[in-house]
Amino acid sequence: MRPPLLFLNSDARILDGIRRGDESALEALYAAHRRPITALVMRNNGTLDDAADVLQDALVILWERVRSGRYEHTAAIGTFLYATARNIWLRHLARSRREIPADLQQHDVPHGDPSPLEALESDEDLSAVHAALDALGDPCRALLVLFYWEEASMDEAARTLGFANAATAKSKKYQCKEQLKRLLRSSRDGHEHG
Amino acid sequence: MSTADQNHIPPELLEEAACGHLAPERHAAVEAHCAVCPQCRAAYDMELRIARGTRSWARAALKARIAARVGSPRSTPIPWTQIVAAAAVVLVIAGTGIVYQWLRVSPEPSATTVISAGSADSLIAPDAAPVARELADARTKETAPPPITLKGAVAEEQSAGQAKRESETFALAPAAAPDARDEAPTPVPETPQAADPLPKNAASEFIVWGNIIGADETKDKAVRTLEIFAGEAAVETRGAQMQGARKTGTQISTRFTVDQEVILGMYRRDADSRPGQIPARVSRAGDTVRIVLLLDSLLPDDVIRAATVLTFPPDSLQIRVPGKVIGIRTPTGFLP
Structure with a gap:
């Protein structure tokens, strides 16, 4: 399979695609910006897999910002992705106590200690919520994702998921959250008694 | 309802606080209340867990979809x-x-x-x-890629093996793959420096010159072992597998048909690095097989090991081993 054409998508077109929820826009971005980010990571103690991982993370961040209206298009998307990827990788290096190369030390290097927020968002805690969401399944999970991640209104959620109206969606959200809380509590109890 | 109940923060307000939708002063008020109200603190913590955990789940799900789209093997984010x-x-x-x-x-x-x-x-x-x-x-x-030349031990090794290889000529056996049989051979430039018959795409192509250094012919396939160099490092390897076969050990199956897409395997120098599949194209230029790798990066430490399976129309093509690496150039500037 040939790689996607790289230069046919302007930033505006890409951003428009993301706003419309078209994930193929990310695929084009991945192809277009893979090289400099791969070089960045591989020059700095990373592997090809690391580079792919970092770029995917940067794309998710871009997607999130654009979809939430918090993306300021003052720089080219490539600049945003490159800067994001570099910071992700710097932080990863700091966390894993790997050597931070000299050419990256000219920039502010993040320390590796967890902040209070990160301590709260421990991997274990997030994993528990992930597992509970997996157990919850759709449409509850989709509804919660729409509400918490996409920051959709109940009107939008109702339209997206086919509920009768916003009130129905709101009622369903309440039920879904209660179910999720029960799953989380039972998971915690299971750990404590296990 | 008790007085204590009436003083608790409504769930909707906790939810808004957890989502970050409150004005700073209201948010601070929620935090202040939770500091002295264990019941509200517990409820607020649960809201935070759900809000952050759901966003985290959604990000991970999107990332997995991106990885699936681009064919990335990474699974440990x-x-x-x-x-x-x-x-x-x-x-x-x-x-x-x-x-x-x-x-x-x-x-x-x-x-x-x-x-x-x-x-x-x-x-x-x-x-x-x-x-x-x-x-x-x-x-x-x-x-504006810098020119790349081979140096040191690699060049010396090439020179030592040159005399033996230069005179070798491989007559390729009939093709095994039906699609290969139907393919006409591609016009060949006069010299390796002649006009590039392949589409140029400076963003994704590395042009690598390599040698065929071994042959293993059977009735229905012709296998060539290829060595390709990246930067100053080079490792020679060989393999002989039918097209479509899987990688075993350090061998990687590849499929060569002239001017068709080819899959090569690439190893980085570190032993535990996993090989990735690299789309590439190959053509014949004079007496040298030219490989165009569609890579996203190529670094001096990269070592590309390829075992090739060449399938050509019967009696239509011969490849003479030139015995030396002509050079490597890359449009990326990643190489020194």
């Missing part, structure tokens, strides 16, 4: 707590008003949205100009 903090830095950078669009300075500063509390401050960079310049440098190098 960097924790999102690190990533969100790193993203905050970028948004702060964007707010400095010094962000470049490639090399062009943005005329107006933009508003800043810090998306994550806590560690974000520790990641703030003074301005984004170095980022833009760094990226622009990389892009500039892409358009």
Whole structure:
């Protein structure tokens, strides 16, 4: 399979695609910006897999910002992705106590200690919520994702998921959250008694 | 309802606080109340867990979909707590008003949205100009690649093996694959330096010269072992597998048909690095097989090991082993 054409998508077109929820826009971005980010990571103690991982993370961040209206298009998307990827990788290096190369030390290097927020968002805690969401399944999970991640209104959620109206969606959200809380509590109890 | 119940924060307000939708003063009031009300604290913590956990799940799901789209094998992600903090830095950078669009300075500063509390401050960079310049440098190098030459032990090794190889001529056996039988051989340039018969795509192609250094012919297939060099490092290997076969050990199956897409395997120098599949194209240029790898990066330490299975129309093509590596060039500027 040939790689996607790289230069046919302007930033505006890409951003428009993301706003419309078209994930193929990310695929084009991945192809277009893979090289400099791969070089960045591989020059700095990373592997090809690391580079792919970092770029995917940067794309998710871009997607999130654009979809939430918090993306300021003052720089080219490539600049945003490159800067994001570099910071992700710097932080990863700091966390894993790997050597931070000299050419990256000219920039502010993040320390590796967890902040209070990160301590709260421990991997274990997030994993528990992930597992509970997996157990919850759709449409509850989709509804919660729409509400918490996409920051959709109940009107939008109702339209997206086919509920009768916003009130129905709101009622369903309440039920879904209660179910999720029960799953989380039972998971915690299971750990404590296990 | 007791007095205590009436003093608890309504669930809707806790939810808004957990989502970050409250004004700072109201948010502070919620936090202050939770500091002295264990029941509200517990409810608020649960709201925070759900809000953050759901966002984290959604990010991971999107990332998995991206990986599936681009065919990435990675399955052990960097924790999102690190990533969100790193993203905050970028948004702060964007707010400095010094962000470049490639090399062009943005005329107006933009508003800043810090998306994550806590560690974000520790990641703030003074301005984004170095980022833009760094990226622009990389892009500039892409358009003006430095010439690459082989040096040191590799060149010496090549020279030593040259005399033996130069006179070898391989007559290829009839093709095994029906699609290969139907393919006409591609016109061959007079010399390796002749016009490139392959589509140029400076963003994704590395042009690598290599040698065929071994042959293993059977009734229905012709196998050639190829050595390809990247930068100053080179390792020679060989393999002989039917097209479509899987990688075993250090051998990688590849499929060669002239001017058809080819899959090569690439290893990095470190032993535990996993091989990746690299789309490539191959053509014959004089007496040298030319491989065009569609890579995204190529570094001096990269070692490409390829075992090739060549299938050509019967009696239509011969390849003479030239016995030396002609050179390697790359449009990326990653090589020294």
